[in-house]
Amino acid sequence: MLSKFDYYKPVSLEKATEYLNENSETKILAGGTDLLISLQKNKERCKHILDIKAIPELNRFTYTEGRGYFIGAAITVNQISEEKLLREKYPAISQGADALGSYQVRNRATMVGNICNASPGADLAAPLLVYDAKVHIASSEGIRATDLCDFFTGVKKTILKPKDLVIGISIPDVERGDRSVYLRKSRIKGADLCNVAIALRINPENKLSIALGAVSTIPMRLFELERKIAERELTPELGDWLAAEIKTYINPRRDSIRSSPEYRYLITGVLAKRGLLKLIDKEGA
Amino acid sequence: MCDHEVKTNCFEYIDSQMPPVPLELNVNGESIYELIDPAMTLLDFLRVSLKLFGTKEGCREGECGACTVIMNGRAVPSCLILAIEAQGADIITVEGLSKNGELSILQQEFIKEDGLQCGFCTPGMLMSAKALLDRNPNPTVDEVKEAIAGNLCRCTGYKSIINAILSAAKREREALSNG
Numbered sequence: 001m002l003s004k005f006d007y008y009k010p011v012s013l014e015k016a017t018e019y020l021n022e023n024s025e026t027k028i029l030a031g032g033t034d035l036l037i038s039l040q041k042n043k044e045r046c047k048h049i050l051d052i053k054a055i056p057e058l059n060r061f062t063y064t065e066g067r068g069y070f071i072g073a074a075i076t077v078n079q080i081s082e083e084k085l086l087r088e089k090y091p092a093i094s095q096g097a098d099a100l101g102s103y104q105v106r107n108r109a110t111m112v113g114n115i116c117n118a119s120p121g122a123d124l125a126a127p128l129l130v131y132d133a134k135v136h137i138a139s140s141e142g143i144r145a146t147d148l149c150d151f152f153t154g155v156k157k158t159i160l161k162p163k164d165l166v167i168g169i170s171i172p173d174v175e176r177g178d179r180s181v182y183l184r185k186s187r188i189k190g191a192d193l194c195n196v197a198i199a200l201r202i203n204p205e206n207k208l209s210i211a212l213g214a215v216s217t218i219p220m221r222l223f224e225l226e227r228k229i230a231e232r233e234l235t236p237e238l239g240d241w242l243a244a245e246i247k248t249y250i251n252p253r254r255d256s257i258r259s260s261p262e263y264r265y266l267i268t269g270v271l272a273k274r275g276l277l278k279l280i281d282k283e284g285a
Numbered sequence: 286m287c288d289h290e291v292k293t294n295c296f297e298y299i300d301s302q303m304p305p306v307p308l309e310l311n312v313n314g315e316s317i318y319e320l321i322d323p324a325m326t327l328l329d330f331l332r333v334s335l336k337l338f339g340t341k342e343g344c345r346e347g348e349c350g351a352c353t354v355i356m357n358g359r360a361v362p363s364c365l366i367l368a369i370e371a372q373g374a375d376i377i378t379v380e381g382l383s384k385n386g387e388l389s390i391l392q393q394e395f396i397k398e399d400g401l402q403c404g405f406c407t408p409g410m411l412m413s414a415k416a417l418l419d420r421n422p423n424p425t426v427d428e429v430k431e432a433i434a435g436n437l438c439r440c441t442g443y444k445s446i447i448n449a450i451l452s453a454a455k456r457e458r459e460a461l462s463n464g
């Protein structure tokens with residue numbers, strides 16, 4: 001590793017934002033499952049490492065009736081997988097957590113890290129998008145919140161500025177009868193990145209939300225498609241229409257080593273239909 | 286550290302020359318205090334500083350599982366953790382499995398079921414399997430597969446490894462109920 005860095009692990013949010021303000025070339029370390037790879041391969045360099053795992057606010061993992069979940073930036077993917085109430089209320093999020101990396105990696109990787117790295121195929125992005133998640137960001141100027149759907153700006157790019165620190169992600173509460181599913185296609189069954197990822201959610205008013213991963217430069221929520229769906233009835237027959245229609249919303253890379261765009265167009269349709277049928281309680285696809 | 290741009294140095298640890306930092310932790314039941322390079326990974330600390338060569342380096346990118354150790358009860362890839370992040374932690378490596386010269390039940394079952402050939406993946410497999418059995422003494426085949434999905438084996442084939450873990454689980458449960 002060519003980086004020469006020192007290591008700082010503050011125990012308060014104030015100290016962390018202050019440090020970021022004063023030290024450029026700082027990398028924020030949470031789980032480290034992406035950062036340690038790019039540092040050791042010299043893809044990234046830094047002079048300082050800011051370990052955020054000892055900051056109390058970032059270790060918050062709470063549910064409040066009517067307000068939903070707050071998941072701090074130090075919470076690991078396996079902690080999310082193991083949370084029973086979250087699995088009951090937000091199945092797609094737990095399924096996304098189960099699908100990320102390998103068991104060992106999930107013991108270190110964090111949900112917020114997965115989002116901040118902004119890989120187009122980030123497993124937790126699509127599930128969080130269908131739940132209207134918000135990202136809470138601290139800097140020396142104070143704390144602000146932004147909708148996750150406005151957070152990603154490109155491959156591995158977000159709206160975050162160098163002095164920003166994400167504290168956590170909040171997910172609004174859901175009502176009884178709300179259901180969701182996360183489906184993904186990868187080359188092998190075990191630990192592997194995905195070719196296509198889709199999260200679908202139906203709320204008690206029968207409104208369908210859809211988000212996709214790995215088929216464009218950013219994970220995206222398909223608001224326009226959702227509006228078109230809202231004009232139709234949620235029946236099993238809608239599955240074929242959806243499978244065809246959803247393809248017009250994606251833009252898979254030509255040069256991906258994992259699969260051709262043609263394959264991704266096809267699979268996106270297949271998974272969309274399968275997900276819809278799962279949610280409206282019909283087997284098949 | 287294996288510097289991928291300086292291939293000749295692959296087996297040598299290159300110190301970053303940053304001021305050393307104090308690290309205190311527990312490895313296989315032994316308290317350890319050392320001054321370390323802040324850029325050193327936990328994997329390098331175990332192998333280079335402590336000369337515990339059981340933990341293997343395969344990919345250094347979290348893909349192969351050869352470097353798996355148990356940190357505060359959880360299986361983790363030691364190649365993606367800075368040693369300094371293990372401040373105050375309890376670490377178990379493959380060297381910590383046997384007691385008084387006797388192999389653990391899990392290790393014995395790996396031998397009995399032919400769960401290894403070259404043995405390179407074995408320390409990582411054992412640590413993933415131990416972490417699984419510690420949290421779930423009666424795992425299904427699918428749960429075993431999930432627990433070792435991040436451990437790659439180039440020679441044995443996974444079937445005998447899965448069998449070894451399942452029969453170790455059985456023996457451990459029996460030992461507990463007879464115990």
Ligand code: FES
Nearest residue numbers: 343344345350364
């Ligand atoms: S060496 Fe750590 S996972 Fe391969």
Ligand code: FES
Nearest residue numbers: 402403404438439
């Ligand atoms: S026994 Fe050789 S890699 Fe598994």
